[in-house]
Amino acid sequence: MLSKKWRREFPLHLMILPGLILILIYSYVPLFGLTLAFQKFLPGRPFFENPWVGFDHFKYVWDMPNSLRVLWNTIYIAGFKIMLGQIVPITIALLLNEIRKGWLKRGVQTLIYLPHFLSWIILGGILIDILSPSQGIVNQIVKAFGFEPIYFLGDNRWFPITIVLSDVWKEFGFNTIVYLAALTGVNPSLYEAAVIDGANRWKQTLNITLPSILPIVILLATLSLGNVLNAGFDQVFNLYSPSVYESGDIIDTLVFRVGLEEAQYSVATAIGLFKSFVSFIMISLSYFLAYRLANYRIF
Incomplete structure (x- = not known):
């Protein structure tokens, strides 16, 4: 029963696969860039080597x-x-x-x-x-x-x-x-x-x-x-x-x-x-x- 259901629904999963890949690339992968809000961005340095400043940027925005x-x-x-x-x-x-x-x-x-x-x-x-x-x-x-x-x-x-x-x-x-x-x-x-x-x-x-x-x-x-x-x-x-x-x-x-x-x-x-x-x-x-x-x- 499960095998028959899987064969019937597998083409549907393949149809949504391109959309899921696009969402993963453009919506979830960029989330790693949010760490920039807690760092001081210094051009030329590797991303994770920027100094951490905590919530200083949020305080600056609020002020x-x-x-x-x-x-x-x-x-x-x-x-x-x-x-x-x-x-x-x-x-x-x-x-x-x-x-x-x-x-x-x-x-x-x-x-x-x-x-x-x-x-x-x-x-x-x-x-x-x-x-x-x-x-x-x-x-x-x-x-x-x-x-x-x-x-x-x-x-x-x-x-x-x-x-x-x-x-x-x-x-x-x-x-x-x-x-x-x-x-x-x-x-x-x-x-x-x-x-x-x-x-x-x-x-x-x-x-x-x-x-x-x-x-x-x-x-x-x-x-x-x-x-x-x-x-x-x-x-x-x-x-x-x-x-x-x-x-x-x-x-x-x-x-x-x-x-x-x-x-x-x-x-x-x-x-x-x-x-x-x-x-x-x-x-x-x-x-x-x-x-x-x-x-x-x-x-």
């Missing part, structure tokens, strides 16, 4: 004048991305679910889904042109109504809002598909019974649709907690400038500047290790909550 501000910016931006990244797709999915013309529904889905496939290098250039205070179409409209132009990417008050809204615009189409798939699993007989009882579309949405997809909503919301320190390096790096470091500098951009521009590799590794440690805790918490609230289990 940096902008460390708390960067941490707050990261949590603030990532938190609003997570929150709006749930609310907007659910709302759009509910609205699309009410469209009865198939061609219109598919057309809207395609249009809102397209930005997901564009990189932030492309979208960053587009946003810089659109939001330009002098020539951008958005500020042309603002000035047409008699208001002063807004420096969306150069004003600390507007930059976090711009980052959050542009990220939601880029990704809500992709997330909407998940909720549309969940809506297809709602039992149609429930709606038929509701119509007989005199419930309108709004009552059907409140009492049937939303409760039916609530487990999926809870699952995706809890799993997104693992990204609480991922505010989006690609997006912020392509849109920010020194004038908005106060409100737009996040952990990943700080690591980039400290590690690659200032060549403080040990300090950058310490920051990255701190972020990974917190993310590990949040991911563990999110899976625990997903199991408790939505009965979600990997195995």
Whole structure:
């Protein structure tokens, strides 16, 4: 029996072998480099001959004048991305679910889904042109109504809002598909019974649709907690400038500047290790909550 099962499942194990090898090479082997956070990096010396400094780099990072501000910016931006990244797709999915013309529904889905496939290098250039205070179409409209132009990417008050809204615009189409798939699993007989009882579309949405997809909503919301320190390096790096470091500098951009521009590799590794440690805790918490609230289990 065991031999027959092994012969049946062996090709499946071979199929996942390349993926496991890639994960081993690019995700686990580099973990040895984390020891750099506890060493003083000296170029030219063998890696394990660098002097050990304990937690000095972590203390240095904590004493940096902008460390708390960067941490707050990261949590603030990532938190609003997570929150709006749930609310907007659910709302759009509910609205699309009410469209009865198939061609219109598919057309809207395609249009809102397209930005997901564009990189932030492309979208960053587009946003810089659109939001330009002098020539951008958005500020042309603002000035047409008699208001002063807004420096969306150069004003600390507007930059976090711009980052959050542009990220939601880029990704809500992709997330909407998940909720549309969940809506297809709602039992149609429930709606038929509701119509007989005199419930309108709004009552059907409140009492049937939303409760039916609530487990999926809870699952995706809890799993997104693992990204609480991922505010989006690609997006912020392509849109920010020194004038908005106060409100737009996040952990990943700080690591980039400290590690690659200032060549403080040990300090950058310490920051990255701190972020990974917190993310590990949040991911563990999110899976625990997903199991408790939505009965979600990997195995």
